[in-house]
Amino acid sequence: MIQSMTGYGKVVVAYKGKKINVEIKSLNSKQLDLTTRIAPLYREKEMEIRQLIAEQLQRGKVEFALWIEKDATAEAAPVNTALMQNYLSQLQAFADDHKMQNTDWMQILVRMPDVLTKTEVEVLDDDEWQAARQGVCEAVKALVDFRTQEGAALEKKFAEKIDNIEQLLASIEPYEKARVEKIRSRIVEGLKQIPGAEYDKNRLEQELIYYIEKLDISEEKQRLANHLKYFRETMADAAGQGKKLGFIAQEMGREINTTGSKSNQAEMQNIVVKMKDELEQIKEQVLNAL
Numbered sequence: 439m440i441q442s443m444t445g446y447g448k449v450v451v452a453y454k455g456k457k458i459n460v461e462i463k464s465l466n467s468k469q470l471d472l473t474t475r476i477a478p479l480y481r482e483k484e485m486e487i488r489q490l491i492a493e494q495l496q497r498g499k500v501e502f503a504l505w506i507e508k509d510a511t512a513e514a515a516p517v518n519t520a521l522m523q524n525y526l527s528q529l530q531a532f533a534d535d536h537k538m539q540n541t542d543w544m545q546i547l548v549r550m551p552d553v554l555t556k557t558e559v560e561v562l563d564d565d566e567w568q569a570a571r572q573g574v575c576e577a578v579k580a581l582v583d584f585r586t587q588e589g590a591a592l593e594k595k596f597a598e599k600i601d602n603i604e605q606l607l608a609s610i611e612p613y614e615k616a617r618v619e620k621i622r623s624r625i626v627e628g629l630k631q632i633p634g635a636e637y638d639k640n641r642l643e644q645e646l647i648y649y650i651e652k653l654d655i656s657e658e659k660q661r662l663a664n665h666l667k668y669f670r671e672t673m674a675d676a677a678g679q680g681k682k683l684g685f686i687a688q689e690m691g692r693e694i695n696t697t698g699s700k701s702n703q704a705e706m707q708n709i710v711v712k713m714k715d716e717l718e719q720i721k722e723q724v725l726n727a728l
Contacts, residue, residue, distance in 0.1 A: 440596075441677040441728040442588030443467065443498040447580030449505055451573040457507040460577040462491070464585070466726045475503040479562050480570060487574055494578045496678055497728055506719050514644065518675035525550045585728065586677075592727055595719075600666050602716045603690070606709050607662060610697075610710075613705045615654065618665075620651075629700055655697050662693040680727030687721050 445467040451458040454697060476484055491502060524549055534540075625646065669686045672679050694717060698710035 439586070439677060440593045440673055440679065440683075441582075441585040442591040442592055443585065443680070443726050443728050445498075445581040447584060449573045449580065451569050453566055453569045458573050459503070459505050459507060460570070460573040461503045461576045462500065462581050464495065464581060465593070467497060467499040470495060470497055475499050475505070477505045479481040479506065480504055480561065480567070483567060483570075484518045484542050486571075490571075491611055492682055494582055500504070501675045507568075513527070519715055522547050522550070555662075564723045586690055589677070589728070591677040593613040595723060596672070596673060599720050600669055603640075603694075603713050604666055606713045606716070607659060607666075610659070610701075610706055610709050612705055613709075616702050617653075617706070621650060653700050653702065655700050658693045658697045658700070662690060662697070665690045665693065677728055680724060682726055684724050686722070687717065687724055691717055691721075707709060 442544060443464055446463045448459070448461045451460070470492060473485060474487065476487065480487075487504070493499065522663060529546065556622070665686055669683065669690070672682050672686060692712075694713050697718060698714075701707045701710055
C-alpha cells in the first residue's frame with residue numbers, strides 16, 4: 439500500500455513537573471533529509487534519536503524538534519538567602535559608617551551577583567530519557583499513521599486516473615479502424631484527380647500496407663495496457679514503491695507520446711491529449727509517494 443511522504447506527529451510527555459514536547463513533520467524528498475532541534479539536556483542522545491527516526495522513515499525531508507516546558511515553580515531560580523544576609527551586613531555597615539539613611543536594601547540586594555542565580559547543573563537520568571524516548575517513538579508512529587492515511591488518498595487518486603487512461607485507450611479503437619479506410623480512400627481519390635494517371639493496383643496496395651503499418655499503434659496500445667496493469671500491481675505492494683511508480687509513469691508517457699505522433703486523425707489526437715492530462719496529474723502526485 440502506498441504511503442505519502444507528507445506527515446505530522448506531535449506528542450507531549452509529562453515527567454516530574456516537565457512537559458517533554460516531541461514534534462516531527464515531513465515533506466517529499468529523494469532521500470532521507472533529517473534536521474533536528476533538540477533541547478541541550480537531550481543532545482547527548484541525538485544519534486540514538488536519528489537512528490530511531492531512520493528505522494521508520496525511508497525517505498522525506500524530515501524536521502524533528504524536542505524541547506521542554508517546565509512548571510513555573512520549578513523554573514524559578516532559588517534565592518540564596520545566606521549570600522543575601524552577607525551582602526546586607528556589609529551594606530548596613532557601610533551605611534552606618536557614612537551615616538546613610540532610608541536606603542531600600544531589597545532593590546540593591548536582588549541585583550547583587552549570584553543572589554538569584556541557579557547554580558545546579560541538570561543531568562539526564564535514565565528514567566527521564568526513557569520517558570522522552572517513548573515520546574519520540576510515539577511521535578514517529580503518529581507521523582507514519584498520517585503518511586498511511588495520506589497514502590490511501592493518493593492510491594485512490596491514482597486508481598481513478600489509471601481507469602480514465604484505460605477508458606480513453608479503449609475509445610481510440612473505433613477511430614483507428616476507420617482511419618485505415620479513410621487513408622485508402624484519400625489516396626485513391628487523389629490519384630483519380632490526376633489527369634491520365636496510371637498506377638499498378640497491386641503496387642498501390644503494397645504501398646498502402648507499408649504506410650498503414652508505419653501508423654499502426656497496436657504495439658503502443660499493448661505496452662501502455664501492460665504499464666497500466668503494472669502500475670496497479672505496484673500500488674498494491676508494500677510501502678516504498680514511489681520511485682518505481684515514477685518510472686512506470688515515465689514509460690506510460692513514452693507510449694502515449696508515440697501514439698500521439700502516429701495519430702494523424704483529429705479525434706485520436708484529442709484522446710491522446712486527454713490521456714496526457716490524466717498522466718500529468720499522476721506524475722505531479724507520484725513525487726509525494728514514498
